[in-house]
Amino acid sequence: MNPLLSRLQPYPFERLRALIADAPPNPKLRPIDLSIGEPKHPTPAFIKDALVGALDGLASYPRSIGLIELRQTISAWLARRYGIPAPDPEKQILPVNGSREALFAFAQTVINPERNARVVCPNPFYQIYEGAALLAGATPVYAQNVLEVKDWEGVQLVYACSPGNPTGRVMPLAEWQRLFALSDRHGFVIASDECYSELFYGKPSTGALEAAHKLGRAGYPRLVVFSSLSKRSNVPGMRSGFAAGDAGLLKSFLLYRTYHGSAMSVAVQKASIAAWSDEEHVEENRRLYEEKYKAVLPLIKSPLKAEMPDGAFYLWMRTPLDDREFARRLHHEHNVLVLPGSYLARDADGANPGRNHVRVALVAPLEDCVEAARRLMEFSKSL
Ligand SMILES: Cc1ncc(COP(=O)(O)O)c(C=O)c1O
Numbered sequence: 466m467n468p469l470l471s472r473l474q475p476y477p478f479e480r481l482r483a484l485i486a487d488a489p490p491n492p493k494l495r496p497i498d499l500s501i502g503e504p505k506h507p508t509p510a511f512i513k514d515a516l517v518g519a520l521d522g523l524a525s526y527p528r529s530i531g532l533i534e535l536r537q538t539i540s541a542w543l544a545r546r547y548g549i550p551a552p553d554p555e556k557q558i559l560p561v562n563g564s565r566e567a568l569f570a571f572a573q574t575v576i577n578p579e580r581n582a583r584v585v586c587p588n589p590f591y592q593i594y595e596g597a598a599l600l601a602g603a604t605p606v607y608a609q610n611v612l613e614v615k616d617w618e619g620v621q622l623v624y625a626c627s628p629g630n631p632t633g634r635v636m637p638l639a640e641w642q643r644l645f646a647l648s649d650r651h652g653f654v655i656a657s658d659e660c661y662s663e664l665f666y667g668k669p670s671t672g673a674l675e676a677a678h679k680l681g682r683a684g685y686p687r688l689v690v691f692s693s694l695s696k697r698s699n700v701p702g703m704r705s706g707f708a709a710g711d712a713g714l715l716k717s718f719l720l721y722r723t724y725h726g727s728a729m730s731v732a733v734q735k736a737s738i739a740a741w742s743d744e745e746h747v748e749e750n751r752r753l754y755e756e757k758y759k760a761v762l763p764l765i766k767s768p769l770k771a772e773m774p775d776g777a778f779y780l781w782m783r784t785p786l787d788d789r790e791f792a793r794r795l796h797h798e799h800n801v802l803v804l805p806g807s808y809l810a811r812d813a814d815g816a817n818p819g820r821n822h823v824r825v826a827l828v829a830p831l832e833d834c835v836e837a838a839r840r841l842m843e844f845s846k847s848l
Contacts (some may be wrong), residue, residue, distance in 0.1 A: 472599045476592060477808035480494070484789055484805070488797035497829055499835045500802040502630060502779065505828045506699045506753055509746040515739035516703070522731025529728045532717060532728050535738050539707045542741045546662075547675035556712040557685070560721055560729045561736070563704040564660040564693040567727075568624070569597040571689065574622055574721040575654050575714065585611055585623040589631055589810035589819040593657065594624040607813040612643050613848035617651040627656040628670055630782045630808055631824040633774020635665065635814070641676035648687050654714065657690040659707070661777040663697035663747050666755055670776050672681025674710060685710040689718070698740040705729065705737040731824055757827040757834045764838040769845050780825040781806070782841075784848055788823050798847075799840040 516718075530536075536554035536743060543558075544551040551599060552558055561567035576582045576598070584598035588607035600603040603621065608614050611623060625644065627636040636644075648655055657673035672688045682688070693706035708718060717805040723726075729737075740746075758773055761780070766769045768785035788805040796802050806822030825835050825841075 467600075468604065469600050473596050474592065478803060480808050481792070481802075481804060484793050485796050485802075486506070487795050490796055490800040491608055491798055492800075494800040496800045496802070497833045497840075498802045499825045499827070499829060499837055500804045501828070502824075502826045503828060504696050504699045504701055504778070505818070505830075506695050506698050506750055507602055509743075510738050511743065511746075512698060512736050513544050513557070516732055516736035518731040520734035522735060525731060526823045527728040527731050527734065529723045530561075531729055532731065532734050532738075535560055535729075535734045537739045538738045539709070543674060547672050547678070549674055549678040549816040552674070552709055553712065557715065558707055558709045558832070560734060561664075561708050561722075562707045562729055563701075564658060565593055565693040565745060565756055567706060567708050568593050568656060568658055569600075570621060570721060570725060570727065571641075571656050571691070571708070571718060571764070572597035572601040573604070573681055574718045576601035576603050576736070578620070581619045582621045583619040585614055585620055586624055587624065587629065588813055589609060589806060589822075590624070591626060591630050592809070594658075595811075597677065600620070605811075607811045609813065609818050610642060612647070616645065617653070619654045620651060622654050622656060623648070623672070623829075624656050624658060625812055627673075628661040628665065628774065628776025630661065630777060631779050631806065631819075631822075632779075633661075633779055635670040635775035636676075638676050638679060638723075641671070641673060642680055645677065645680060645682060645688075652687070654687045654689070655712075657688065658695040661696055662692060662776055663756060665776040666751070666752060666758065666773060667775065679686050684712065687711055687714070689714050694737060694740050696750075696836075699750060700740065703736060704731055705740070710810060753829060753831075755778060760831060760835050761827065761838045764835070764842060768848070769841060778827050781826065782823050782825055784821050784823055785845060786821075788819065788821055792823055795841065799844050801837045801840050801844075 582603035691709035770783035806819030810819030
């Protein structure tokens with residue numbers, strides 16, 4: 466067996482299942498599950514139609530590099546969305562089967578484990594970064610603020626996530642500037658996870674390619690961004706996203722992917738072209754989430770605390786008691802499932818930054834989100 470497998474941590478949902486195993490939910494209330502970050506708004510009909518219309522594509526093996534039409538569509542989308550020159554579809558863009566597999570595979574491509582490699586992850590964070598680092602033979606470094614890491618010795622890769630899961634925070638241009646300066650000084654690669662980029666509330670979130678362009682970083686040195694249709698277009702089951710940025714890194718990534726066998730089905734590529742070419746459904750999607758925040762946030766009062774995030778679809782809520790106990794009792798007494806924040810973070814400098822927080826994903830229908838907020842308040846008043 467690969468000994469590195471034993472270093473993987475249990476996934477947060479596995480820990481949640483164990484936490485609630487001996488505390489059955491209140492059967493008098495209908496269940497409301499806000500624990501998983503899975504989009505639940507309907508998939509637009511035109512994307513389904515495009516997929517069905519492209520089923521002939523199943524008759525051929527797809528190429529790892531993907532159809533040029535898809536890469537051109539993504540290039541045009543990036544140029545429109547971020548006001549950057551259209552990236553070269555031959556060298557600066559690769560289709561990926563959702564950002565998750567790509568964020569994982571990227572570490573296997575860029576890490577040299579012979580050099581005591583370290584990988585910086587945000588904290589709290591999306592656990593795939595940690596697993597990717599461990600299976601690449603590197604040691605994860607958990608940083609509440611990546612810019613404040615003191616020791617950069619051996620750091621080969623930094624994961625950034627903006628808008629962040631679970632906080633919804635967007636990295637401003639000034640922070641990208643400081644991160645790029647650190648990358649120039651220490652030589653590490655930046656993997657920018659932007660799978661929530663289209664769920665913003667207020668001004669459009671800054672992307673890493675946009676930041677690099679504004680700062681005159683031609684060719685996006687040591688930077689690759691990862692984006693996805695899952696949340697943007699409500700197609701988490703389609704497994705479609707892209708990686709874009711530094712052509713040298715993407716060349717090695719393509720080589721890795723050719724052997725890994727992660728080419729995207731031609732049918733999915735054609736449906737993805739349709740999805741990236743339309744913004745109307747994305748606007749409607751944002752509107753639906755915004756409506757939920759507007760309905761839910763005014764209901765959340767002390768001792769709970771939550772603020773409107775810059776982006777994504779979570780409430781990162783402060784709890785008046787230990788987050789695990791809070792989640793367990795909320796489920797047991799009120800049949801609402803949320804994720805303890807400490808499961809999304811690691812102890813660093815003597816503290817777990819997810820402690821006394823829960824992540825509430827506003828993915829259920831509006832009425833369920835409002836009902837969950839009402840039950841959350843009822844529960845917190847009873848404490
Ligand atoms: C921060 C973050 N990155 C990446 C992903 C993966 O999304 P997908 O593989 O569907 O693009 C998720 C999914 O929940 C996520 O929360």
